Amino acid sequence: MTIPTLPDTYRALRVIQDGDERRAEFQTLPLSDLPDGEVLIEVSHSSLNYKDGLAVTGAAAILHHLPMTPGIDLAGRVIEDRSGTYAPGDAVILTGWGIGERQDGGYATHARAKAAWLVRQPEGTDASWAMSVGTAGFTAMLAVMALEDAGVRPEHGDVLVTGAAGGVGSTSVALLAHAGFTVTASTGRTEEEAYLRELGATSIISRDELPSLKRPLEKERWGGVVDCVGGATLAGAYASTRAHGALAVCGIASGIELKTTVFPLILRGVSLLGIDSVTCPQPRRExxxxxxxxxxxxxxxxxxxxxxxxxxxxxxxPQILAGQVRGRTVIDVNA
Known part of the structure; x- marks a missing residue:
């Protein structure tokens, strides 16, 4: 195992304020500019998520102060750890906890973080794999686990995945199919049908189908739902979930409002499950x-x-914001 060395400087993609606009530029900075944290990490890979697209383009105020390094995921090796939790050379993964939003993130060759935020890279995997999973795959796994914990089983009927061609959605389709569920994928990208079927979806529906469901209780259809979209899509999926089914809610691509009723909760025993991948407790994360x-x-x-x-x-x-990026994009920070 190669032990990373302590450099004097690091390279980062920084978002800065330039007059009335935010823009991204590459900078070489002294290591002392990194934020506080017990663990210094030599980053090898990050990933591209929708939130990163918002941060880099300045399309939304994702970054809480400027200048800042975006990138809500990172993987690499420990250089030093003042807490004594990790040894130099240990392979670690960091997602969530506000990196790339409140604290400098993964779009840099080096990062600092709290030891309690990190997860050891699973045996037999590498940093590229970890970032092909990233926050999107981690969120999808939490959603699948939440449905299972709520009692959703393959024999209870089809499981719906909304926003199925995106990072969280496509990973959810693959994980659910692997677990034996019959998966219906909802997407606005009709050209992605073959891709979604390859992942394990057995049927595809248009994203327009769910928002059109307006009644408090619709025909029971879904044993469970992974919702990556929110808004009217979530409301339609919720109204059409079977008795004692559950919805794992993890996205806002269609909006943050949820206009619906309590009827599915109190007349069908449907459960709405919130998925928090940012401050997920360490045992659940591991x-x-x-x-x-x-x-x-x-x-x-x-x-x-x-x-x-x-x-x-x-x-x-800007491509990921326009819905032009399919699946997962791993970022090699040294390229």
Whole structure:
């Protein structure tokens, strides 16, 4: 195992305030500019998520102060750990906890973080695999685990995944199919039908179908739901979930409002399950990553993953906001 060395400087993609606009530029900075944290990490890979696209383009105020380094995921090796939890050379993963939003994130060659935020890379995996999973895959795994914990089983009927062609959605389809569920994928990208069926979806519905369901209680259809969209899509899925089914809610692509009634809750015993991948407790976090290593090995992700360099992120960011990025994008921070 190669032990990373302590450098004097690091390279980062920084979002700065330029007059009335925010823009991203590459900077070489002294290591002392990194935020506080017990663990210094040599970052090898990050990933591209919708939230990163918002941060890099300045389309939304994702970054709480400027200048800041975006990137809500990172993987690499420990250089030093003042807490004594990790040894130099240990491979670690960091998602959530406000990195790339409140604190400098993964779009840099080095990062600092609290030891309690990190997860050891599962045995037999590498940093590229970890970032092909990333926050999107981790969130999907938490959603699947939440449905299972709520009692949703394959024999209870089809499980619906909304926003199925996106990062969380596509990973959810693959994980649910692997677990034996019959998966229906909802998407606005009709051209992605073959891709979604390859992941394991048995049927595809248009994203327009769910928002059209307006009654408090619709015909019972779904044993469970992973919702990556929110808004009217979630309301329609909720109204059409079967008795004692559950919805794992983790997205806002269609909006943050939820206009519905309590009837599915009190007349069908339907459960709404919130998925928080940011401050997820450490035991749950470790369990999810171990299961991801088992259920979603690198070979299964190869067809839904592309690797691009950090130098390309400013070009990729508007593309993911426009819905032009399929599956997962791993970012090699040294390229």
């Amino acid at each position: 369990a999810a990553w171990k299961r991801l290593a088992r259920d979603l090995p690198a070979a299964r992700l190869a067809g839904v993953t592309q690797t691009r360099g950090l130098s390309e992120v400013t070009t990729l960011a």
